[in-house]
Amino acid sequence: MKRQRLTDEQIAQEHQHSRVRGILYALLLAFAFITLLTACGLADDDKAGAEHQHGSETWQTTSSYDELPAFLSDYTPHTSELYKAVHDHAHIMSGISCYCGCAEGVEVDNPHDSLLRCYVAEHPADEGSVTWTNHSTSCGICKKEMEEVIALSKQGKTAEEIRETIDGMYKPKKSVE
Numbered sequence: 397m398k399r400q401r402l403t404d405e406q407i408a409q410e411h412q413h414s415r416v417r418g419i420l421y422a423l424l425l426a427f428a429f430i431t432l433l434t435a436c437g438l439a440d441d442d443k444a445g446a447e448h449q450h451g452s453e454t455w456q457t458t459s460s461y462d463e464l465p466a467f468l469s470d471y472t473p474h475t476s477e478l479y480k481a482v483h484d485h486a487h488i489m490s491g492i493s494c495y496c497g498c499a500e501g502v503e504v505d506n507p508h509d510s511l512l513r514c515y516v517a518e519h520p521a522d523e524g525s526v527t528w529t530n531h532s533t534s535c536g537i538c539k540k541e542m543e544e545v546i547a548l549s550k551q552g553k554t555a556e557e558i559r560e561t562i563d564g565m566y567k568p569k570k571s572v573e
Contacts, residue, residue, distance in 0.1 A: 451506075454530040455517050465528040475533055478542045482515045485545050488555045489515070492545065495566035496537035511545070511562075514538040541566065 447456045447467060456465035461483035468476045482489065489512035493499060498508040508514055514535065518527035532538035541562055548558045 450517065450529070453517070455527050456530075457518075457525050457527045459525055461526050463526075465530075467528075467530050468533070471533050475539070478532070478539060478546075479515060479528070481542070481546050482512070485542075485549060486512055486516070488545055488549065488558055489542070491555055492541065492559050492562055493567070494538055494541060495568070496535050498531065498535075498538075511538065511541050515542070537566065 447454050447465075449455075454467055456467055458465055464476060464479055468479060490510045492511040494508055494511045494514050496514070498514060500507060508531070513529075514532040515529065515538075516526055517529040532542070544562055544565065545558055548561060553561070
């Protein structure tokens with residue numbers, strides 16, 4: 397049997413193909429490793445208290461209204477006080493429009509149906525877990541409306557009187573042309 401000798405050109409081609417295969421295997425291994433790390437990181441998101449992005453908002457679920465979201469540590473104590481008051485005023489907030497523009501929605505966020513939605517993304521009908529949103533943490537209008545709800549409630553105003561007052565203060569006036 398005759399043994400065929402490889403030319404220098406064939407040896408160089410084999411060496412090149414071997415190098416390309418090695419690079420492809422390394423990329424495949426890196427992709428698998430990144431996929432594994434991502435899957436492990438996402439597994440923690442299902443746990444209570446895990447923050448996650450929902451459009452432009454950060455959402456965090458806590459066990460109840462009594463447990464405030466951790467993202468409030470990045471904001472002033474005043475902001476935390478407003479969030480603490482949500483549970484006691486939720487029945488009023490759910491009937492009040494927010495006038496910061498969130499009711500219109502944007503490309504990445506669904507419209508908010510009330511001032512309550514500016515503080516709480518999902519709330520239970522009973523005393524269960526609460527999914528908070530950071531929307532109002534940096535929105536002056538949401539905060540001002542909440543301050544009015546609290547102040548007017550302390551004055552003994554009804555939910556209807558509070559809604560009318562806030563509408564009168566924040567609802568855009570129709571322009572006369």
